[in-house]
Amino acid sequence: MHIVTLGKQHTIKNNWTVIAGPCSAEDRTQIIDIAKELSHLKVDVLRAGLWKPRTHIDSWQGVGEQGLEWMQEARKETGIAIATEVKDEKTLEATLRANLDILWIGSRNGQNYALLEAVGKMTSHTKIPIILKRNMGADLDDWLGAAEYIAKYNPNVILCERGIKGFPRETRNVLDLQIAKLAQYAGFPVIIDVSHAAGRRDLITPMALAVKAAGFNGLMVEVHQNPDSALSDSKQQINTSDFKILSDKLALVPNQI
Ligand code: PEP
Ligand code: MN
DSSP, rough: OOOEEEEEEEEEEOOOOOEEOBBOOOHHHHHHHHHHHHHHOOSSEEOBBBBOOSEEESSOOOOOOOOHHHHHHHHHHHOEEEEEEEEEEEHHHHHHTTTTTTTEEEEGGOOHHHHHHHHHTTTTTOOOEEEEEETTTTOOOHHHHHHHHHHOOOEEEEEEEEOOSSSSSSSSSSHHHHHHHHHHHOOOOEEEEEHHHOOOOGGGHHHHHHHHHHTSSEEEEBBBGGGGGSSOOOOOGBBHHHHHHHHHHEEEEETOO
């Protein structure tokens, strides 16, 4: 996929798209500054979460709706497309009002059929791209079936593999490129989120290079100005200089098989 601008709205085409940015939006300066840095580093889409799906209720839950304004400002200043996660119908409505470029459904909501259908219906006129992350326990049929709940109303669905639950303790999840490739054969563009699959920084570069070489449609990677102080997913985010090194390496890898 490639993000192109049609009038004021960004949209997506099939080939290689890089989506990068912090796990969470934390403050206005962070978002504006990282948008500036990443827009110079071959990043097509800035990602950041506003309503974080945390394992524990007492963990930090994200900045919420105020972050939408920071994102709009970042887009205005840099021209970069913006993606964020919608968690439920309320956050879906707020995000649509803010007219962002891409929405994503997180893994935990990957089979929340009521939300998926609502997203499809509420974007059927704009057809803005919707990234559907694979539920961490979904098989291929579950994942494609979930995609149909959106695609019935808005065909512009991009599937995102982000790792499934497995037995290894050394990684957060198991990156399942085989089922991701079968999902691509089924006709959807497929991108790979290497950060949530690995849960650790040292696997991001090798996995990202493998993803491009295997002919997927894009990459999602968490990038933060100072990963060690990130308010969520600190261990799996890389800093902007490491992202630049990754980006230079990716440029050398062909994306066709
Ligand atoms: C995220 O992208 O920050 C996120 C919460 O991802 P996932 O839904 O894949 O866990
Ligand atoms: Mn995250």
